[in-house]
Amino acid sequence: QTCALPILDVHRLEEGRAFWLGGLKLPSSFGAVGHSDADVLIHAICDALLGALNLRDIGFHFSDTDPQYKGIDSKILLRNVMALIKEREFSVVNIDATVILEQPKVNPHIPAIQVILAEILEVTIDRVSIKATTHEKVDSFGAGEAVKAYAVCLLSK
Ligand code: MG
Numbered sequence: 175q176t177c178a179l180p181i182l183d184v185h186r187l188e189e190g191r192a193f194w195l196g197g198l199k200l201p202s203s204f205g206a207v208g209h210s211d212a213d214v215l216i217h218a219i220c221d222a223l224l225g226a227l228n229l230r231d232i233g234f235h236f237s238d239t240d241p242q243y244k245g246i247d248s249k250i251l252l253r254n255v256m257a258l259i260k261e262r263e264f265s266v267v268n269i270d271a272t273v274i275l276e277q278p279k280v281n282p283h284i285p286a287i288q289v290i291l292a293e294i295l296e297v298t299i300d301r302v303s304i305k306a307t308t309h310e311k312v313d314s315f316g317a318g319e320a321v322k323a324y325a326v327c328l329l330s331k
Contacts, residue, residue, distance in 0.1 A: 180272075180325065180326045181218050181225055181325050182218060182322065182323070183214045183218040183322070183323050184321070184322045185207055185208050185214045185217075185321055186319065187204050187206055187207070187319055187321055188205065188206075190203070190205075191206065191212070192211070193205030193278070194206070194211040194213040194216075195213060195214065195215050195273065195280065195283070195287065196273075196283075196287030196290060196304060197213065197247075197248070197291060197294070198283055198286050198287050200278055200280075201278065202277075202278045204318075206321055209243060209245075210236070210238075210243055210246045210247075210248055210251065211245060213248035214321050214323045215271060215273055215287070215304070215325070216248035216249065216252050216291075217232055217248060217251075217323070218271060218324060218325035219271060219295075219327070220232045220252055222269065222325040222326055222327040223255050223266070223327050224255060224258070227259060227262055227329065232251065232255075235251075235254070236251050236254070249290070249294060252295075253294055256296070263331055264329045264331055265296065265329065265330060266295045266296065266297050266301070266328075266329060267297075267301065267327075267329060267330050268301040268302070268327070269291070269295065269297075269302055269303065269325060269327040270303040270325070270327075271303065271304050271323060271326075272304075272306065272307060272325075273304070273306045273321065273322070273323045274307055274309050274315055275309075275315075275321045275322075276309060276311070276316055276317070276318040277308075280304075281306055284304045284305075287304050288302045291304070309322075
């Protein structure tokens with residue numbers, strides 16, 4: 175089983191926030207806004223994994239009004255999602271994701287992000303594809319007002 179469409183997550187960017195992306199804190203004076211640590215890349219990956227097994231979505235499992243998830247490290251959410259996957263005797267084959275962000279540059283951080291995610295997803299680093307692109311200064315993403323990530327995954331029983 176796998177999903178047919180790339181899964182999308184979006185977060186608004188704001189000055190003075192920590193910028194968590196793929197479990198890594200990016201050097202930045204601004205960051206993403208959310209109930210959790212607002213890690214848009216991990217959220218998209220969680221939704222891809224959940225969607226592949228028809229397990230609803232991240233908001234269903236980890237409500238954004240539940241105080242226990244306020245400011246939570248999204249790596250914990252991803253570990254919880256992996257537990258659901260493994261409970262059903264599935265494992266991750268690979269993931270592919272793209273981050274759309276005007277700045278800071280994501281590319282230099284991709285190897286570190288791959289290491290973090292591969293450990294949680296229980297795959298080798300070569301199975302964790304992370305890509306980054308800008309929005310070419312077009313619309314709110316291009317103006318640096320928001321960050322977006324897409325993810326797809328393949329699971330096997
Ligand atoms: Mg999110």
